[in-house]
Amino acid sequence: MRLTRAIGVARVFVVVAAMTARTPNAWAGSTGIDLDYSAPSECASEAAFASAVHERLADRHVALADQRNFKVRIVAERGQYLGALEASTSSSVREVSAATCDEVVRALVVFVALAVTPSDDEQAPLVSPPTVTHDDGEASTPLALEDPKSATAASDQQARPSVDRPKSVAPAAPSQRRSSPPRFGVGLRGIVATGVAPALAPGGAIDASVVLAAQPRLRWLLHVGGLLTYREAAVLDGAFTFTWAAARVDVGPAFDVGRFRFSAGPVAHAGVLAVSARNLPSAAGDSTFWGDVGGFARVDRALSRSFGLSLMLELAAPLQRRAFGVRGVEEPVQSIPPVFGVLSLGVTVGP
Numbered sequence: 001m002r003l004t005r006a007i008g009v010a011r012v013f014v015v016v017a018a019m020t021a022r023t024p025n026a027w028a029g030s031t032g033i034d035l036d037y038s039a040p041s042e043c044a045s046e047a048a049f050a051s052a053v054h055e056r057l058a059d060r061h062v063a064l065a066d067q068r069n070f071k072v073r074i075v076a077e078r079g080q081y082l083g084a085l086e087a088s089t090s091s092s093v094r095e096v097s098a099a100t101c102d103e104v105v106r107a108l109v110v111f112v113a114l115a116v117t118p119s120d121d122e123q124a125p126l127v128s129p130p131t132v133t134h135d136d137g138e139a140s141t142p143l144a145l146e147d148p149k150s151a152t153a154a155s156d157q158q159a160r161p162s163v164d165r166p167k168s169v170a171p172a173a174p175s176q177r178r179s180s181p182p183r184f185g186v187g188l189r190g191i192v193a194t195g196v197a198p199a200l201a202p203g204g205a206i207d208a209s210v211v212l213a214a215q216p217r218l219r220w221l222l223h224v225g226g227l228l229t230y231r232e233a234a235v236l237d238g239a240f241t242f243t244w245a246a247a248r249v250d251v252g253p254a255f256d257v258g259r260f261r262f263s264a265g266p267v268a269h270a271g272v273l274a275v276s277a278r279n280l281p282s283a284a285g286d287s288t289f290w291g292d293v294g295g296f297a298r299v300d301r302a303l304s305r306s307f308g309l310s311l312m313l314e315l316a317a318p319l320q321r322r323a324f325g326v327r328g329v330e331e332p333v334q335s336i337p338p339v340f341g342v343l344s345l346g347v348t349v350g351p
């Protein structure tokens with residue numbers, strides 16, 4: 001009787017010892033997974049890690065095509081925890097870092113679960129979620145990929161061929177932003193000049209304008225262009241012709257008052273004054289450099305947003321003065337005055 005009881009007790013001890021020896025990796029036999037786990041004492045134990053993986057694989061089919069070995073390493077470094085996962089079926093190493101060991105453990109559990117969950121009856125590759133770089137330069141894995149079911153579903157969705165479907169596009173709302181005013185313009189004007197000929201010399205001018213700076217009612221404008229005048233003066237039995245060709249530039253502020261704009265500033269001309277004689281044997285033609293500096297005043301009247309009329313007066317002093325006449329005649333036909341003027345009227349397109 002005692003012998004029978006002793007034999008029964010011995011059998012119980014043998015069974016308990018066998019179960020105890022198999023407990024840490026009991027899930028390995030059913031899943032075909034062998035785990036080599038190392039972590040600091042404050043982290044989850046190997047049994048807890050294995051249990052977490054087993055819970056995630058409880059309702060999913062696990063590929064048993066081969067025996068897979070996983071090496072899990074977790075270390076504490078510079079106030080953070082670094083985790084690494086190596087798989088026998090892959091030469092790559094998956095790494096993750098976080099402020100707590102629990103976060104690293106959860107991420108590594110996701111890695112293992114994704115690696116052993118097949119997709120379309122095939123072994124799923126070890127998937128690496130995107131990493132996030134912190135301010136201290138460390139890269140970590142966001143825990144949004146914690147659920148292997150959603151990750152596998154996303155992988156299955158990407159594997160299926162996509163079908164383009166028409167999308168309804170909502171009509172764009174009309175823009176409330178006003179278009180900016182033009183910054184470049186052009187002007188054409190008719191002119192009359194005094195001082196370059198014995199009488200008023202008519203001609204024409206063209207210029208381009210640029211807005212240098214703009215405020216609600218004030219802007220700075222630069223005008224660059226050229227002009228040409230011609231005048232013929234009868235002398236004795238012949239005539240003198242005066243041709244003035246010059247480039248001009250002006251710059252100054254412009255103030256908007258209703259539909260009117262008032263501007264003023266310095267102006268300069270540089271060019272040639274050509275004088276020729278006709279039917280006057282004792283007179284010879286001559287061409288001389290022309291240069292002057294002065295000021296202008298202009299009034300513009302807007303007819304629309306970018307079209308208007310312009311009236312301008314210029315007064316300037318020539319850099320050199322000369323006289324033109326007939327040899328033997330005491331009075332010169334034309335003497336350059338100390339100040340001359342130009343009056344112009346035209347149209348502008350632009351600012």
